[in-house]
Each structure stands twice: as structure tokens, then as C-alpha cells.
Amino acid sequence: MASVRQVQVTFDCAQPERVGRFWCEVLGYVVPPSVEEASAEERASWFACADPDGVTPRLYFQRVPEGKVVKNRVHLDVRTGTGLVGAERVAVLEAECARLIELGATRVRLLVADEENESCMVMQDVEGNEFCLD
Numbered sequence: 001m002a003s004v005r006q007v008q009v010t011f012d013c014a015q016p017e018r019v020g021r022f023w024c025e026v027l028g029y030v031v032p033p034s035v036e037e038a039s040a041e042e043r044a045s046w047f048a049c050a051d052p053d054g055v056t057p058r059l060y061f062q063r064v065p066e067g068k069v070v071k072n073r074v075h076l077d078v079r080t081g082t083g084l085v086g087a088e089r090v091a092v093l094e095a096e097c098a099r100l101i102e103l104g105a106t107r108v109r110l111l112v113a114d115e116e117n118e119s120c121m122v123m124q125d126v127e128g129n130e131f132c133l134d
Contacts, residue, residue, distance in 0.1 A: 007057045009076070012068075013127050016061035020047035022126045023059055025103050026078060028052070068128050077120075077134040085118060093121045093133045100133075 013019045024031060029049040038046075047061045080096045081089040090110070097107055100123060108122040108130070121133035 008060050009057050009074075010060045010062060011129060012064040013061050013129075014063065014067065015127070016045065016047035016063050017043045019125060019127050019129075020049050020059065020061045022103055022105075023061075024049045026100060026105075026125075027056075027059075029059065072130045075129070076131045078131060079134050081118070081120075081134060086113070089113075090119050093119060096133050097121050097123065 011019060020031070023029060027049075030052045032048060032050050035043070035048050045063045048058060050058045078096070081092045084092055093110070097105075101107060104126040106124040106128075108124060111117070111120050111122060113119045118134075122130060123133060124130055
């Protein structure tokens with residue numbers, strides 16, 4: 001039997017606090033008191049945010065010296081259109097896309113529904129990390 005009790009998703013980035021605060025806004029996460037109490041110097045090297053209900057994984061952001069050079073091998077799917085189909089789903093994705101652009105995200109492309117998958121939106125966060133509105 002596995003002894004894993006929690007999962008944390010870690011992002012390598014140049015500006016941990018900036019990226020972390022972006023994801024707080026996207027997901028409705030909060031900054032834990034231990035992070036808020038950390039010095040500005042510490043938050044420049046790491047930052048974290050958490051689901052206020054403690055249900056979904058904590059996100060951790062760590063500063064690395066190298067920049068992003070290739071596509072992510074792992075990404076987050078932000079589930080905004082669950083249960084919706086067709087034009088109704090696309091309208092919800094477009095509305096959330098507009099909100100996230102105001103936070104600093106970049107729209108990459110809309111993937112239109114096919115025989116197997118519903119429509120989803122590929123986006124990038126404030127440092128170019130890909131994620132999907134699903």
C-alpha cells in the first residue's frame with residue numbers, strides 16, 4: 001500500500017511570488033500564513049499557495065536560473081467547462097480566457113471539439129507555462 005498522503009505540484013520559474021499570486025487568482029487559492037510571514041528575500045526564491053478547503057494539491061513555485069525553453073511535459077487543466085458542450089462550453093471558455101488575460105495570461109489557441117474531445121483553450125501563465133481551460 002502506498003504511503004503517499006498528499007501531492008504538491010511544483011513549478012520552476014524566474015519569479016516565484018509573481019507566478020504564485022497569478023495562480024492564486026486563477027484558482028481561488030490562498031497564500032498560507034507561513035508564506036505570508038516569509039521575508040521578501042525568501043519569497044523571491046520560493047512561494048506557495050493552497051486550496052482554502054484543503055481538497056486539491058498545494059502549488060509550490062521555486063526560482064531556477066534557467067528560463068523556459070520547451071513545452072511543458074506536465075500542465076494544469078483548469079476545469080471551467082465541465083459538463084458543458086458545444087457553443088455553451090466555448091462561451092464559458094472564452095469568458096474565463098478573458099478574465100485570465102486580465103491577470104496576465106496569454107491565449108494560445110482554441111482547440112475545437114472533435115469526435116472524441118470537447119473544446120478546450122490552450123493558454124500560458126505569466127511566465128509562459130502552458131495550461132488548458134477545459
